[in-house]
Amino acid sequence: MHQVASPVDVGDVSRVRVALPVGGVLLLTGWALGACSSTGSTVTVVTPTTTSLPAISPVPDEARRAASSALMAITPDDRWVYVVNSDTGSVTAIDTLTDTAVWELPIGVEPRSMALDPRGRLAYVSDFAAGSVTVVDLEMAAPVASFTTDRHPYGVLPGPDGQVLFVAESGADAIALFDSGTYQRLGTIAVEPNPRGLAVSANGERLYVTHFMSGHVSVIDVSSREVLDVIGTGAESVAAQFIAIAPGGEKAYLPHSRSRVSNPHLQFDSTIAPLVSVIDLGMGTLLRTEVLGLDAIDRPVNMPFAVAFSPEGRLLYVVNSGSNDLSVVDLESALGVGHVSLGDNPRGIVVTSDGDRAYVLNALSNDVSILDLEGLAELRRISVADTALPPDVQRGKVLFFSSDRPELARDQWVSCASCHLEGGHDGRTWPFADGPRNTPAIRGLADSAPFHWSGDRVDLLDFQDTITGVQGGTGITTNELSDLAAFLGFGGFEASPYRLLDGSLSSAAEDGLQVFGAAGCGSCHSGDAFTDRRLHDVGTALDPRETRGREFDTPSLLGIYDTAPYLHDGSSATLWAVITTGNLGDRHGVTSTLSEEQIDSLIAYLQSLP
Numbered sequence: 001m002h003q004v005a006s007p008v009d010v011g012d013v014s015r016v017r018v019a020l021p022v023g024g025v026l027l028l029t030g031w032a033l034g035a036c037s038s039t040g041s042t043v044t045v046v047t048p049t050t051t052s053l054p055a056i057s058p059v060p061d062e063a064r065r066a067a068s069s070a071l072m073a074i075t076p077d078d079r080w081v082y083v084v085n086s087d088t089g090s091v092t093a094i095d096t097l098t099d100t101a102v103w104e105l106p107i108g109v110e111p112r113s114m115a116l117d118p119r120g121r122l123a124y125v126s127d128f129a130a131g132s133v134t135v136v137d138l139e140m141a142a143p144v145a146s147f148t149t150d151r152h153p154y155g156v157l158p159g160p161d162g163q164v165l166f167v168a169e170s171g172a173d174a175i176a177l178f179d180s181g182t183y184q185r186l187g188t189i190a191v192e193p194n195p196r197g198l199a200v201s202a203n204g205e206r207l208y209v210t211h212f213m214s215g216h217v218s219v220i221d222v223s224s225r226e227v228l229d230v231i232g233t234g235a236e237s238v239a240a241q242f243i244a245i246a247p248g249g250e251k252a253y254l255p256h257s258r259s260r261v262s263n264p265h266l267q268f269d270s271t272i273a274p275l276v277s278v279i280d281l282g283m284g285t286l287l288r289t290e291v292l293g294l295d296a297i298d299r300p301v302n303m304p305f306a307v308a309f310s311p312e313g314r315l316l317y318v319v320n321s322g323s324n325d326l327s328v329v330d331l332e333s334a335l336g337v338g339h340v341s342l343g344d345n346p347r348g349i350v351v352t353s354d355g356d357r358a359y360v361l362n363a364l365s366n367d368v369s370i371l372d373l374e375g376l377a378e379l380r381r382i383s384v385a386d387t388a389l390p391p392d393v394q395r396g397k398v399l400f401f402s403s404d405r406p407e408l409a410r411d412q413w414v415s416c417a418s419c420h421l422e423g424g425h426d427g428r429t430w431p432f433a434d435g436p437r438n439t440p441a442i443r444g445l446a447d448s449a450p451f452h453w454s455g456d457r458v459d460l461l462d463f464q465d466t467i468t469g470v471q472g473g474t475g476i477t478t479n480e481l482s483d484l485a486a487f488l489g490f491g492g493f494e495a496s497p498y499r500l501l502d503g504s505l506s507s508a509a510e511d512g513l514q515v516f517g518a519a520g521c522g523s524c525h526s527g528d529a530f531t532d533r534r535l536h537d538v539g540t541a542l543d544p545r546e547t548r549g550r551e552f553d554t555p556s557l558l559g560i561y562d563t564a565p566y567l568h569d570g571s572s573a574t575l576w577a578v579i580t581t582g583n584l585g586d587r588h589g590v591t592s593t594l595s596e597e598q599i600d601s602l603i604a605y606l607q608s609l610p
Contacts, residue, residue, distance in 0.1 A: 074350040075120035080095065086110055087389065088385040091104070109130045113155050133167060145183060160202055173191060205223065206228075215234060233291075239426075242305060261430055266470075271418070276304060297327075303403075315330060317351065321401065326358075346369070347363045364401060395480075396487025400487055408471060424443065427564065530557035537552075579602065
C-alpha cells in the first residue's frame with residue numbers, strides 16, 4: 001500500500017486526479033480513498049455521497065446461494081478478498097491475482113462484521129461502537145452511504161435477492177430489516193438477547209441468528225418476520241457469533257465454546273470446551289451425535305470463531321481464535337485430518353471456489369494468512385493494517401486473547417478471553433475454590449482496584465496467579481505482566497445507550513439520582529468510578545462454600561446495564577433483584593422502603609451510567 005506524503009484537499013468536488021505510482025493506494029482523512037489502475041499514473045479519488053444507491057435488481061434464482069455475516073468476504077469470481085479490521089476501523093482489499101493488499105479504507109470506529117451484496121459490488125459493514133452500517137462501493141473503493149441502527153449492530157447480511165438487509169442489533173435484542181436501495185428501516189423482529197451471527201438460506205426463506213451468551217439459534221421466517229423456533233446447543237454454550245450453512249443447504253455449523261460451570265472440580269482441561277455444533281435445518285434440531293468436540297477429534301484448541309467448507313462440503317475448516325490455529329475436519333468420518341498454525345487471534349476465513357486456497361484473518365497480528373489447502377501449509381502472510389493501539393497495550397491484548405504458549409495456558413485450553421469474552425464477561429458464575437464467583441467485566445479496571453470479588457488482586461500486575469492457577473500456564477515474564485496490565489487498564493466505557501441523544505439523563509433517571517443519594521448508595525459507590533475501592537460485608541456471603549470471609553469488593557457501577565447477573569455469586573439476575581431480594585436488611589443501601597416507582601427510577605439512573 002502507498003501513502004501520499006502531502007495531504008490533498010479535494011474541496012467540494014466529488015473526484016480529483018492525483019499523481020501516484022502504479023499499484024499505489026491513497027489514504028485520506030475522512031471518507032475519501034482512491035487506487036491507481038495498472039494502466040496509468042493517476043488516481044481517482046471518490047468522496048462519498050449522502051444519497052442512497054439505486055435499488056439493486058433481483059438476482060437470478062440460479063445465482064443465489066446461502067451466505068453468512070463475517071469478518072471476511074470473497075467475491076463470487078474469487079478475484080477479491082475483503083477484510084474488516086476492527087481495531088483500526090477500516091476495510092482492506094486483497095487482490096488474489098497478486099496476493100497483495102491494494103487498499104485500506106477507513107470507515108468507522110469499531111467495525112465487527114461485513115457481507116457482500118449477491119453480485120459482489122457492494123460491501124455492508126456494521127460498526128458496533130457507532131451504531132451504524134456503512135455501504136462501500138468496492139469498485140470505487142469508497143463509502144457511498146451510511147445509515148443508523150439501534151445499539152451495537154453486529155451481523156449484517158443481504159438476502160439472496162439483494163433487496164433486503166438484515167442487521168443483528170445485539171444491544172437491542174432485535175433483528176432489523178432495511179431496504180437495500182433507500183436504507184429505510186422496514187421492520188424489527190424481537191429476538192432473544194445478544195443476537196450476533198447471521199446466515200440466510202439460498203432461497204431467502206429462513207434467517208438463522210446466533211445468540212452470543214447462550215449459544216441459541218433463532219430461526220426466522222423472512223416472509224412473515226416471525227421467530228419460528230429457537231434451537232439450543234447445550235445449557236453451557238457461549239461465545240456464539242458465527243454460523244454457516246453447508247453446501248447443499250441441509251445443515252448449519254456453529255463454532256462456539258462450552259463453559260463448564262456445572263463442574264465442581266475445575267481443572268484447566270475441564271473448564272472450557274471447544275465445539276462446533278451441527279443443526280439439521282430441515283428438522284430444526286441440534287444433531288447431538290454430530291457435535292464436533294475439537295479437543296477430541298483434533299487437539300486441544302481455544303475459542304473456535306468461524307468456519308468454512310471445501311466446495312463439495314466434505315471438509316470443514318475451523319479457525320480457533322485463542323490457540324491461533326486451524327482445525328481441518330472430515331465431516332464424513334468426523335475425524336480431524338489436518339492442523340495449521342496461524343497468526344494472532346484468527347477470526348475469519350474464506351475458501352476459493354476451487355478449494356485450493358484459503359485466506360484467514362489474524363485480527364491481532366493485523367495480517368492475512370494465505371493457505372495452500374492441498375498441502376495444508378501457510379504460504380505467506382499479508383499485512384492488512386497497522387495497529388492503532390500503543391505498543392504495550394497491543395502486546396498485552398495479544399496475551400489476553402491467547403492460549404497458544406505454555407507460559408499462558410496448559411495444552412492451549414484456556415485464555416483470559418475464555419471467560420472475559422471480548423474483554424467483557426460471560427454471564428456465568430464459576431465454582432472456584434474461593435466460592436461461587438460471577439465473572440466481572442474488565443472495562444474500567446484502572447480505576448477500580450482492588451480486583452476480584454474478594455479483593456485479593458491488589459493491582460493490575462497481580463494476575464500471574466490467574467495464569468498459573470486457572471489457565472494452567474507456567475507463568476509469563478515481568479515485562480509481559482506489565483504489557484497485560486497496560487491492556488487491562490486501557491479500556492474505558494462508552495456512553496450508556498440509556499442516556500438521551502444529547503447525553504443528558506431522562507426524567508426517570510433524574511428522579512433515580514435523587515433516590516440514589518437518599519438511599520445512601522453513594523456512601524460506597526462513590527467517586528468517578530462509583531466505587532470506594534474497599535471491602536464490605538453486605539450480607540450476601542450465604543453460600544457455605546465461601547472460603548475468603550464475608551466481605552466483598554465494592555464493584556464499579558459504570559456499564560452496569562450490560563453486566564447481568566449481579567452480586568459476587570451471580571444470585572441476582574436483574575437490577576430489580578439486587579435492590580429487593582438481594583438486599584435483605586438494607587446492607588447495601590436503604591431500599592426496603594422504596595416504592596416500585598422509586599425502584600424503577602433508581603434502575604433508570606443506574607442504567608444511565610456512565
